[in-house]
Structure formats: C-alpha cells, structure tokens
Amino acid sequence: MKTVFIAARYTRPAAPERAITAASAGYCGVVPPLVIRTHASGGDFGRLRAEFALPESFGPDVLAEAEAAVLDPLASAGGREDATALPFVTIDPPGSKDLDQAMLLERTAGGFRVHYAIADLAAFVPPGGALDHEARRRGQTLYLPDGNVPLHPPVLSEGAASLLPGEVRPAVLWTIDVGEDGELAATRVRRALVRSVEQLDYEGVQAALDAGRPHPSVAVLPELGRLRRELAVRRGALELQLPEQEITGDADGGWVLDRRPRTVVDAWNAEISLLTGMAAAQIMLEAGVGVLRTLPPADAGSVEWLRRSAAAAGLGWPAEQSVSEFLSALDPGQPVSMAMYADTTRLLRGAGYTAFDGALPEVATHAGIGGPYAHVTAPIRRLVDRFAAEVCLAVTAGREVPQWVREALAEVPGHMSVSDGLAARVERACIDQVEAWVLAEHVGQEFTAVVLRAEETRAEILLENPPVMAKCAGERFPEGERIAVRLTEVDVEHRKVSFERV
Template sequence: MSHHRLAPNVHEQTNDLAAALSALRTELELPGPYPAEAVRDAEAAVAAHELPGADLTEVAFLTIDPASSTDLDQALFIERAGTGYRVLYAIADVPSFVRPGGGLDAETRRRGQTFYAPDGRIPLHPEVISEGAGSLLAGQLCSAYVWEFGLDDAAQVSTVSVQRATIRSRAKLSYKGAQAELDAGTAGPVLQLLKEVGLKRVELERQRGGASLNMPEQEIVQLPDGGYRIAAAPQLPVEDWNAQISLMTGMAAANLMLAGEVGILRTMPAPDERSLRHFRLQTEALGKPWDGKISYGEYLRSLDPTKPRQLAILHSAGMLFRGASYTAFDGTVPKDAIQSAIGAAYAHTTAPLRRLIDRFVLVICEALSNGKPVPDWAREALPSLPEIMAGSDQLASRMERMALDTVEAALLVNHVGQEFDAIVISGSKPQKDNGNGKNGNGTKNGAAKNGAAKNGNGPSGIIQIAEPAVTARCGGDLKSGTKVRVRLISSDIAAREVHFELLA
C-alpha cells in the first residue's frame, strides 16, 4: 500500500465502510433473516400467549437500560422491609414463547445470542417477541419470572424464591437519565434504594474477593449522515449498582441449581500464580503497585480509567480474567463451581431475550424453587448448551473486534501521514508472523489486534490516541503507561488494518 494515497472524500469513505461492515456478515457467516418456520412459530406463540395467574401488576416495577433499547429483559422494584430490603427482579418470560422442539427453538440454538453488529442488530428472537410481547415494555402487561429476595440490613440475601407472574412496568429509564436523577436528588424511592443496596452489594463483593474489570465502554455509533464514530465512556455508578442486582440473581440461580443437583453454571478458574506475579510486576512498572495485601478485585476497583497509567493497568488485568466456560450437570454437582471473578457460584439467568442459556436456567430454577420436576426438555438440552454458548461467544467477540478494526480504519483513513500524541496501553512484545499478516487473537484488552507493525517481526505494542478514539498496534520499543509521539503510515478499511510508527 502506498503511504501517499489520496484520502477519499467523505461519501467514498462512508461507502467503503458500509461495504466492509456488510462483508463481515458474509465473512463470519453471521445469522441472516429469520427462517419462515421460526417466524411462524413466534407469531403463533404470541397470538396464543396467556398471562400467568399470579398478579403482580400493582408492583411499581421500572426498567433501566441504554436509551435506545427496546429488548428489555429486566424490571426492578425495591422497598424497605424492617431493617432490610425486599427486592423483586422480573425477568422476561421467554420460555413461554418458545415451543420445545419447534422451528423457533432450533433457530435460537443455532444463534446462541443476539449479535450487536454496527450496521444492525441480529436478534436471538424475532422482533415480535424480543421487542414486542416478550419485552418488559412500560405500560404493557407482561409475563415474567419474578425473583423475590429478602435482604438483611447489609444487603445479604436471607430468602429467595422465583415464580411466574403478570407484571406491568411503570417506567423505562436510561442509565444516563437515572444517574442524572440520582445526582440531582430528584430520584424516586426505587432508584434511591438501588443506590443504597448497590453500594452494600459492592462491599459484599469486596468481602468475598470478587473482581470487576470496569473498562471504559467502547460503542460503535451510527451517525445521521450514515457514518460512524467510536464512543468511549467510563461506566456510570448506576450501571454498577444495577449490575449488582443481576449478579445477586445469578448467584441465587446457581445456588438453587446446586442444591437441586441439576443445571448449568458460568465458571471461571482463579488466576494462576504466574499471571498474578506478572500482573504485580506490571503494576509496579506503571507506578501504582499492587502488593497483594488486598484482593486484586479490591485493587482494580481503586483504579481510575481516566488516568493513562491506571488505564494501562486495567488493560493488563485482562490476563486475570481467562478461562470462563459453562459447566452443565445433572445428578453430580461439579467440584469447581466457582466463577472466580465474582467470588461465588454463578449462572446466567437475567437476559433471556438476548442469550439462549438464560431460558433454560429460568425454567430449571422456577421448578426447583417451587418443588416441581424440572421439564425433560430442559434437562435433555443441558449437555449441548456449553458448546453452543462457547461457539456463540467466540463468534460475537470476533465480530466485535473486526467491526472495531474496520471503523477505526475508516476514522483514520483521512489522517495518513499525520502525527499523534498517544498513550502506550500495552508494552512492546516481539511479533510472530502467522502467515496472514495479523498477529494474536484480535482481542482488545492488550492482546494483538489488526494493525501489526510494518516491520513484520520487530517489537510492537498497543497505543491509544484520543481523537479519533482509536487503539492500534504500533511498531517500536514501547513501555506501558508512557506518552509517545506516533505517525500514522497507512489505513485500509477493506483490510481492517492501520499502521503506526513510533517517532524518535
């Protein structure tokens, strides 16, 4: 590629980007339009759907999601109960819309999850369910699996149950809107109690040695003119508090299934000593040493991602969050049942509109909670679910990485030859040519990604520039956490590659 190519105009750039993003669907063999049989199954299920007899429509549930979301999996209600709390957490009743063994069931198992491609969402379920009858939309009568928790004054779970019930959410809140209300002191009682309980659950996470890798979120945003940009923002506090309710529910689901000796868990081994030792050395090099006197989870919560050196530490911490898998069991409880980052046994159960496995966990937990037999169709699916979910997760991760590479190349294509200030978020490592011009597995958090250095097998690292917001590989001897000056030497949208060089 010539380093002196003429930059395309905005119209040509947008067309090139749209073509490259569209090509992702073919290249990765992403699911296409829903098969007619599956759509018929979904429409018939919606037409014949009956609401549960248990009536919780008087409960003032609300939802908190990204502003544009219409596939709403969870609705929340919290009130005081003596010195503790009563929490009701409603999860979309997807199982009541999916006939076991039908066309829709087969198609959801083929997909595994909703794929969030930058040029359009590829839903796990047809929109008649995921954005209609199955979504917990405000004002709509909905069927839901309602988890009820009794919490003590420290927000520790004392009682838990789950039942199918009819609910009606009162309000659809966005994360930004909810945070603004809390900050202004105008939030209603449910939001205020979410903050109170959320903070206490964070403390419980600290006590059990749990860890959260709260990286700034990167999102590909489509602009009104058809272009794209990458938006990056630190997680809002209300997102963390809301996530704590979901984590609490996932832990309760795991405990129910372990007690009932049937189900499927999300497991992850603890980081090995070699990874911990390497991470400790990284923190020393970056000026904020972790001495091991506090848990690595507590240490990670102390980091500020807006500070370059601490952001580099968060990227390095990715090595501690490896080996996550799904563990199914029926009759013999697994010995290694812990999800180490959470510090407890855990199961996916709160996002059935967007993730296949949650549908089965909900059905199993409701049966176990109420002393009923677990349906045969759910038991029979357990051995196949880990492979389905692992394949789906790998495909989603690969799509996300390749989509980001594509958009980053488009953002930079008019800046070839320009110099930038950058932060090194992962220091230099020798490159190994795998024969296809790309190195590593293409992951974002410190691993190799598209944009390998032009010098082939020379040292290179990962840098981040602020505007446009891009991370990329850069050739040269780079030290994590340092500020450097770099030059963009090429950017290719179709190849999804950008190349930087370190300036002396």
C-alpha cells in the same frame, strides 16, 4: 440516529458480568470525535455480515410459530401470579426495545427487597419447536452498528416478550431479600404477570439521582448498589474499568467513533443482575442440577506476574492486599491504571458454561465475580438463560426439573461457546472496520496514546482521540504512560491500522 455500544477489546466477559463503577475514560478530557461519512464505496456492514455468514432473517416456520405464540402464548394457561400492581421500571440504553429486566427496589426493616422481573421466553418458545431449534442455532443476539441479528424474531424480542412500559407481560419474577450488610438472605422465584410503568435510561437515572429526585422504584439503588460493590471487592471480584468504544450513526449517514460515557448507575444496575445470577447459582448448586457461568481462578504465577507489573509501574501493592482490593483502589482516570487493567485480563482466561446433573462440577465459581454465578437475566438476548430459569422455577416450587430442560443442559454450553466466539469476532470486526474508516484519511498524522501493554518491539496502545486500540511498532515502550505515535498505514478492506512510535 442509530447507536450501538461496542465493548473495547480488553474487557471482562460480556455483560452483565462486566460491572462498571466509574467513568473510566475521562482521563483524557473531552475531545471531539472523528467522523466517517458513508459513501458508495464503503460505510456499510454488508460485507462483514456476509463474511461471517450472519442470518438475514428467520425462516417461515420460525416466524409462523412466533406469530402463533403471540396470539396464544403458553402463559395464558394459568398458574401465574398477578404482580401488575408492582411499579416496575426498566433501565436500558436509549431506544432499546428488547427489554429483558424490570426492577422494583424497596427498603425493609431488615435490609432490602429486590423485585426483579425477567422476560419469560419459555411462555412463547415450545420445547423442540422451530423457534427452539433456531434459538439454539443462533445462541445469542449479535449487535452491529447498522442493526442487530436477534436471537428471537422481533415480534417476540421487541414485542410480545419485551417488558415494554405500560404492557402486561409474562415474567419470571425473582423476589430477593438482602440484609443490612448487603448479603443475600432469601430468594423466591415464580411465574407472574407484570407491568413496567416507565422505561428509564442510565443517564436519566443518574441525572435524577444527582438532582435528588429519583424514581421511587429505584430510589434505594445507590445504597444497595454500593453495598453490593463493597461485598464484591471483599469476595475477590475483579473490576476492570477499561474504556468502551461507542459507534454512533449520525443524521447524515456517517459513523462516529467515541467513548461511551459511563455512570455509576451502570455499576449499580449490574449489581442487581449479578445478585440475581448468584442467587440462581445457589439454587442450582443446592439442587445438584443446572448450568453455571464459570471461570477458573488465576494461577499463582499469573498473580505474581501482575504484582511484578505493578511494581515496575511504580504502584504500591501491599502483600496482604488481594487483586480485587488493589484494582478497586486504582484511579481509573490515570493512564497507569489503564495499563494495569489491561494486564489483569491475563487472569480472566478460560470462561465457559458448565452444566451438571447429579455430581457438582469441579469448577463451580466465576473468578471474575468471586463466587458461583449463572446467567438468568437476559433470555431475550441469550439462549442459556431460558433453561437456567426453568431449573430455578422447578427447584424452588419443589417440582422435578422438566425432562426437556435436563436433556438440553448437555447441549447448551456448546451452543453458547460457539455463539460467544462468533459474537467476539463480529464485535472486534465492527470496531476494526470503523477504526479503519475513521483513520483512512489521516495516514502520517501524529496522535497521543497510552501504552496499555508492552513487548520488546511493539505495544498495545489506546489513542486518546479517536478512541482507537491498536498495535504500535517501536522499542522501549513505557507501559502506563502517554507517548506520541504516528499512523503509518490503513487497510480499510482488511480492517487494519498500523502505528509507529515517534
């Protein structure tokens, strides 16, 4: 069984920026997914991989350097705290092997303490070496239904660097104190050795919490997660609870297209990552050096347009209520909410990475998160995190930021921009391909769909079953309502499907 979770097209930037607060796709009930069986003339992603010139392997120099790092990692040089007695756990999708984060949450007299261990890739990647150059070329791990294209060789990403259960691993250990009100109070960052005691998944954590038997290491996650979510709304974070499409490989070699089930544990887990990223941004801004994930605030015209859209949909939006407060009050189970989330993506344009060394950047916040934010929690899968972590480690230890990090800061935003663009195109192509395979034998069939965004002669729609997002021809589309549509054409080779309103 192979599974890949592919985000729907209308989403905020990639996780962990996309916090999830509820099961957003439950409005249409439980329906059996359609299945496409692979066969000789199609069903694999080889052509797509070739189209995007995705690398099939790593060069011998990269692999040799990775193997040498595993045998004698830089972490063995010393100066690393022994934190192996702390009972860390990881929370990831089932079957994941590239485990970046492990957590231990505690209640304290004054609030909460978050121990967050992040895989220390710098312990394995010598600056300026073959591994470093290849990681800069790739930028991030790409996920496809038939296997990923990793940022680092699997001997590191799924082995020596991964925070696998029962294994002692080098980590960047964040200890973050949070007050009773959920606000960040203090941060400590250092290198350490850690050991995860168990690998958990979202559904399992949710089931244990529902049964009143949570793992002790994350027992306070609901309380802290709710506090942080409330703060997020107050600071203006934009939560778009659009559905995610899930592509699953079945035992017979076919592909199943379905919605990914979401739990509130997804949201709470994301909040811990967001908390750490905001702590990192604070450290870097105070030091005047670093790299942030930024998104400029939406202009007044876009917000006013969204208010008019809400009014046209019959949704009450008090003048004193912010966009964040308005979105948080919507019921994600209603089609009209889906349309509003889709419209709000207009406010989330212009995300990027901003490096600085000396003068602070003009835009130093992320409008979707509602404050300054940096990527530091996924170095196995994302290039920028390794460099941002090195800045935080140096600053908090009172040391100069290493010269190799300062030199890289000017280049990293460009590498990430290129890889983000490629990741988005590959993700969209995978979704489009499976949608075409799934619908190929259903031309002429009618479906029920929700109108997400309407124009004069076409609309963006979301089918209820299978969960396909597509364009639909017609007139006078009722945005945020269900309509009947007919599948008029499927072009498997070019990954296109066409619908018309019935």
